[in-house]
Amino acid sequence: MPDDPDVPGLRAVVAEDQALLRVGLTRILEAGDITVIEAVDDAPSLDRALARPDVDVAIVDVRMPPTHTTEGLRSAVAARAARPGLPVLVLSQYVEPLYARDLLAGGTGAVGYLLKDRVADVDVFLAAVRQVAAGGTVLDPEVVAGLVSGSGRHRPLQRLTPREREVLELMAQGRSNAAIAERLVVTEKAVGKHIGNILTKLDLPPAGDDNRRVLAVLAWLDGEG
Amino acid sequence: MTDWAPMPSLLAPITTVHPAPVDQVALVERLRLTLVSAGQFLLFVPALVLFVLTVVAVPTGPAGVGFVLAAGVVPATALLASWHRRLAGGLLGEPVPAGYADTAGRGLLGRPLVWLRDGNRWRDVGFLAYSTTGGAILSALPPLLLLTPVVHLAGLLIDPGRVWALTFGLSLVCPLVWWLVTPPLVRARTLADRAILGHSLVAQLERRVAQVAATRTEALDANAAEVRRIERDLHDGAQARIAAVGMNVGLAEKLIASDPAAAAELLREARETTVSALEDLRSVVRGIHPPVLADRGLPGAVEALALSIPLPVTLALDVPESLPAPVESAAYFAVAECLANTVKHAAASRAWVSGAHQDERLRLVVGDDGVGGADPAGSGLAGVARRLAAFDGSMTVSSPAGGPTVVTLEVPCPTTPTSPGSAPS
Numbered sequence: 001m002p003d004d005p006d007v008p009g010l011r012a013v014v015a016e017d018q019a020l021l022r023v024g025l026t027r028i029l030e031a032g033d034i035t036v037i038e039a040v041d042d043a044p045s046l047d048r049a050l051a052r053p054d055v056d057v058a059i060v061d062v063r064m065p066p067t068h069t070t071e072g073l074r075s076a077v078a079a080r081a082a083r084p085g086l087p088v089l090v091l092s093q094y095v096e097p098l099y100a101r102d103l104l105a106g107g108t109g110a111v112g113y114l115l116k117d118r119v120a121d122v123d124v125f126l127a128a129v130r131q132v133a134a135g136g137t138v139l140d141p142e143v144v145a146g147l148v149s150g151s152g153r154h155r156p157l158q159r160l161t162p163r164e165r166e167v168l169e170l171m172a173q174g175r176s177n178a179a180i181a182e183r184l185v186v187t188e189k190a191v192g193k194h195i196g197n198i199l200t201k202l203d204l205p206p207a208g209d210d211n212r213r214v215l216a217v218l219a220w221l222d223g224e225g
Numbered sequence: 226m227t228d229w230a231p232m233p234s235l236l237a238p239i240t241t242v243h244p245a246p247v248d249q250v251a252l253v254e255r256l257r258l259t260l261v262s263a264g265q266f267l268l269f270v271p272a273l274v275l276f277v278l279t280v281v282a283v284p285t286g287p288a289g290v291g292f293v294l295a296a297g298v299v300p301a302t303a304l305l306a307s308w309h310r311r312l313a314g315g316l317l318g319e320p321v322p323a324g325y326a327d328t329a330g331r332g333l334l335g336r337p338l339v340w341l342r343d344g345n346r347w348r349d350v351g352f353l354a355y356s357t358t359g360g361a362i363l364s365a366l367p368p369l370l371l372l373t374p375v376v377h378l379a380g381l382l383i384d385p386g387r388v389w390a391l392t393f394g395l396s397l398v399c400p401l402v403w404w405l406v407t408p409p410l411v412r413a414r415t416l417a418d419r420a421i422l423g424h425s426l427v428a429q430l431e432r433r434v435a436q437v438a439a440t441r442t443e444a445l446d447a448n449a450a451e452v453r454r455i456e457r458d459l460h461d462g463a464q465a466r467i468a469a470v471g472m473n474v475g476l477a478e479k480l481i482a483s484d485p486a487a488a489a490e491l492l493r494e495a496r497e498t499t500v501s502a503l504e505d506l507r508s509v510v511r512g513i514h515p516p517v518l519a520d521r522g523l524p525g526a527v528e529a530l531a532l533s534i535p536l537p538v539t540l541a542l543d544v545p546e547s548l549p550a551p552v553e554s555a556a557y558f559a560v561a562e563c564l565a566n567t568v569k570h571a572a573a574s575r576a577w578v579s580g581a582h583q584d585e586r587l588r589l590v591v592g593d594d595g596v597g598g599a600d601p602a603g604s605g606l607a608g609v610a611r612r613l614a615a616f617d618g619s620m621t622v623s624s625p626a627g628g629p630t631v632v633t634l635e636v637p638c639p640t641t642p643t644s645p646g647s648a649p650s
Contacts, residue, residue, distance in 0.1 A: 018465045020498065024472035031476055068457065093464050120471030122479045 010133055011054055014039040015046040015072055016061040016091070021116065025059060025091075028119065032126035043071035050079035055086070057133040062092040062099065073099055084108050087132045091116050097146040100139060112138035112174075128174075137174045144172040159201050167194040235261060236315025239415075242408040255404060258316075258411045259367040265312060265414060266364035268305065269357045275302050276353035286337065295337045302349045306422050309356070313418040316411065321419045324429035327436065329619040329635075332601065345424050352421045363414040370403035444615035447608060455509060462505030470495045470502065514554065522546030523553050527560055527578055534568050534576075536593075541579040548587065552616055552638045556589060559609045559620070563591035563632045566605055571595025571630055587638035590631060597628035609634070 012034050016022040019041070026036045034057075038049040042065040050058055058079070060072045076088040089112035090103060103111045112132040118140060119125045128138045160168065163184075170180045177195070181188040240254055275298055282294035303325065310321040326343040328336045340346045352360075377393040473495035477488040510516070518526040524542045531538035548556075560578060567576045573595030580589040599606065601622040610620040618636030 018461065018469075020469040021465055021472070024469050024476070028472055028476050031479060063460070093460055093468065116468040117471060119468070120475035122472075122475040125475075 010034045010056045010130065011037045012129070013037060013046070013049045013052070013055050013058040013060075015041070015049070015058065015064065015075075017041045017064045018061075021061075025119065028122055028125065029059070029129070031122070032129070034126070034129060042066065043075050046072065046075045047079070050075060050086070051082075057087040057089065057129055059089045059091060059129065062090055070099065073102060077102055077105075080106055080108070080111075085110050085135065087135070088112070089114065089129055089132045089138070091119065095140050095143045095146070097143055100143045104137070109137050110135045112136075113143055114138065114140045115142060131174060139173055141169065141173055144169045160198060164194050164198050164201075167191060168198050171195065171198075236312065238318030239316050239408055239412055242412055244405050247404075255367075255407045258407050259371055259403075261312060261316065262364045262366075262407070262411050262414070263368040265309070265418075266361055266368065268308065269361040269364075271301075271305055272353045272356040275305065276350070276357060279350050279353065286341075292334070292337055295340065296333060299337070299340050299346060302346075302353060306349050306352060309352070309418050310422050313415040313422065316415045317419060321423040322426060322429070323422070324424035324426075324432070326432060332621070344428075348421055348424075352418075355417070355421060360414060360417065363410055363417070366410055367403060367407040370399045370406070373399040440611075440614040440617070443611040447611050447615075455513065458505070458509045458512065462509065463502045466498050466502035466505060470498045473498065515557065518553065518557050523548055523556055523580075526557050527580070530557075530561055530564055531578065534564050536568060536573060537575045538564070539575065539577040541577070544580045544582050544587065544589075548582070548638055552587060552618075552636050555612050555616060555618070556587060556634065556636060559613060559634050560589060560591055562605050562609050563634075566599060567591075567593040567595060567630070570599065571597075571628070573628075573630075582638065585637060585639055587636045589634040591634070592629055592631040594629050596626075597624045597630050598626045599624035599630045599632070606632070 010033075012029055014022060014025050014029065014036050016025055016039070022039050022041065026039050029036050037054065038052070040046050040049050046058075046060065046064070049055070058076065060076050062070050062072045064072045073090060076090055080086050080088060084106060085108045087110040088103070090099070091114055092099075093116050095113065095115055100113050103113055110132055112128055114125070114128060118128070131138050166184065167180055170183060175183070177188050177191045181191045184191070235257060237257075239258065241251075278294055278298045279302070282291040282298055285291035286295065303323075307323065310323060314321045323345075325345050326339050328339045331339055374393065374396040377389065377396045381389040381393045473491045477491035477495070480491070481488040515526055515529075517529045521529070523544050524546060527542060528540060531540055564576060564578070567573050571593045573593035576591070576593040578589065578591050580587070582588075599622055601607065601610065601620070606620065606622060613620055613634060613636055616636045616638075618634065620635075621633045622630070623632075624630040
C-alpha cells in the first residue's frame with residue numbers, strides 16, 4: 001500500500017518502555033513518513049508528550065513504568081479526556097477487551113488497540129496509524145473476536161449467521177465495505193446486504209459512515225457486556 | 226537426656242499407696258520412693274538459682290542484660306524441667322509431654338521474643354517457684370521422716386542423756402508415719418509436677434495449626450509473587466524480543482526492494498534478537514525448574530551452580546540424587562540465593578557448600594569468607610526462609626560484620642522420594 005498522500009507529515013508520539021521495541025516502532029513509522037516527534041519510556045513523560053499541541057497521533061504501550069500495569073492506557077484515556085478526539089493507538093502484548101471498552105468509552109473515535117504482533121505487518125500497521133489519525137477506529141481482530149464471541153449474554157448475536165458474524169468482526173476492525181468484500185471474496189453489494197441484516201438483527205439504525213457504524217456496533221457490544 | 230537415669234528401676238511407676246502389705250517388696254518400694262523424693266527435693270537448689278535469675282532477667286530484658294541472661298537461663302530451666310518431667314513420667318508410668326513454641330530459625334535476638342510469648346515457658350517459671358516452696362516441702366518429708374530417728378539415735382550415742390533418749394523415743398513414730406505417707410506424698414508431688422509441666426496436646430496442636438496456617442499463607446504469597454515474576458520476565462524478555470524481531474523483519478520486507486542493504490542489516494539484527502530471545506526463555510525456564518536439577522538431582526545442580534559463579538566453591542555434598550521434588554527444588558533455590566548473595570555482597574574469595582541427609586532431614590550449609598553482615602530479613606534471604614518454612618524447614622544466618630557468613634538450611638525430608646521430576650526434552 002503506498003503512503004496516503006491525503007495525510008502528509010503526520011507527527012507521532014511513541015511511548016514504549018522496551019528500548020528494542022521503541023527503536024523498531026520509530027524506524028517503522030519513519031519508514032512510513034510519519035515523523036516521531038517524541039519517543040518516551042514512562043508514564044510521566046508520556047503525559048507531558050501528549051499535552052503537546054502538535055501531536056497528530058500517539059502510539060502507546062499499555063504497560064509502562066513506574067508500576068508496569070496499565071499506565072499507558074490510563075495516560076491515553078486521560079489525554080483524550082483533556083483533548084477529545086486525540087488520536088491514540090494503543091499497543092500491547094496482550095489484548096484485553098476490558099481495556100478496549102475504556103478506550104472506546106468516549107465514543108469520539110480516533111482510537112486503535114492492537115497487539116504488538118500486528119506491527120510486523122508494516123503496511124497494515126502504518127495504514128492503521130493513519131486511519132486512527134484520521135479519526136477512525138481500529139481494533140485488533142482478537143479484541144473484536146473477544147467482544148463478539150465473548151459470552152452467551154449477547155443473545156442477539158446468536159441470531160447472526162456465521163458469515164454475518166465474520167462481517168461484524170471485520171466491521172469492528174474498522175474495515176470499509178470494499179475491504180470486507182475483498183477479504184471475504186464477495187461483492188461489495190453482498191457485504192452491504194450482510195451489514196443491513198446485522199444492523200436489523202441488532203436493532204441498530206442503518207448508518208452509512210464506516211466509523212459511526214463501528215462505533216454503533218461497539219457501543220452496543222459495550223452496553224451488553 | 227535419655228541417658229540421665231542411672232538406674233532405670235528407680236523410675237518405675239509407683240506400685241501402690243496402700244499401707245499393707247508390710248513386706249520386703251513394699252519396704253524396697255518405699256526406700257526407692259524416698260530416694261527419688263530426695264532427688265526431687267535437692268533439685269530445689271538449681272530451681273532457686275534459676276528463679277532468682279529469671280526474676281532479674283525479665284525487668285532487665287529491654288536493657289540487654291536480660292537478653293543475655295535469658296539465653297542461658299531459659300534453656301537451663303527447660304533442662305531442669307525436663308529432668309522433673311522424666312521423674313514424674315517414670316513414677317506415673319506415662320510420659321509427661323513437653324511442647325514449647327518453636328524457635329527454629331530464630332536468631333539469638335528472636336528467640337527471647339518467642340519465649341516471652343510462650344505460655345509454657347512461663348509455666349516453667351511457675352514450676353521453679355513451686356519447686357523451691359511447696360514442692361520442696363512435699364519431697365523433703367519422706368527422707369526427713371526416715372532420717373529423724375537416725376539423727377536422734379546418733380545424738381543419743383554421742384551424748385547419752387534423757388533428752389536425747391526422749392526425743393529418740395518420740396521419733397520412733399516417724400518411720401511409721403513414713404511408711405504410711407511416703408507413697409501418697411511422692412504421688413502428690415509427681416501429679417503436681419505433671420499438672421504444671423505437662424503441656425497440653427490440644428495446645429500443641431493449636432500452635433502447630435497456627436504455624437501451618439501462617440507458613441501456608443507465606444508459601445502461597447511466595448508462589449503468587451513467583452508467578453508474577455515469571456510473567457514479567459516473559460513480558461519484558463522473550464515476548465518483547467520476538468515482537469521486535471517481527472518489526473525488524475516486517476520493515477526489512479518493506480525495504481528489501483528499495484534499500485537491500487538496510488533490509489539485510491535489519492534481518493541481521495532480527496537474527497541476533499532471536500538468539501537473545503532464546504536466552505531469555507532459557508533463563509526463565511532455569512528460574513522455574515532448572516533442567517540440570519531434573520537431570521542430575523540436587524548434588525549435580527549445586528555442582529552446576531558452583532561452576533557458574535565467579536568464585537571457587539568447595540563442595541561436600543552427601544545427598545541422595547533423588548529427593549522429593551518440591552524439597553529438592555526449594556533447597557536448590559535456597560543455595561542459589563545464598564551463592565548469589567555471596568557473589569553480590571560478600572566480596573568473598575571463596576565459598577563452600579556442604580550438605581548431608583540424615584535422620585530424615587536435609588541439612589545444607591553455605592558459607593563464604595567474605596565481609597559478613599548478611600541480613601536475614603533482606604528480601605532474598607527472607608524469601609528463602611519463607612520457602613523453607615513451607616516444608617517446616619528453617620534457615621539460620623550467622624554473618625557477623627567482618628565475616629565469615631554461614632547460612633544453614635534445614636528441611637525435613639523423607640527418604641522415600643515422591644514422584645520424580647518429569648524427563649526433560
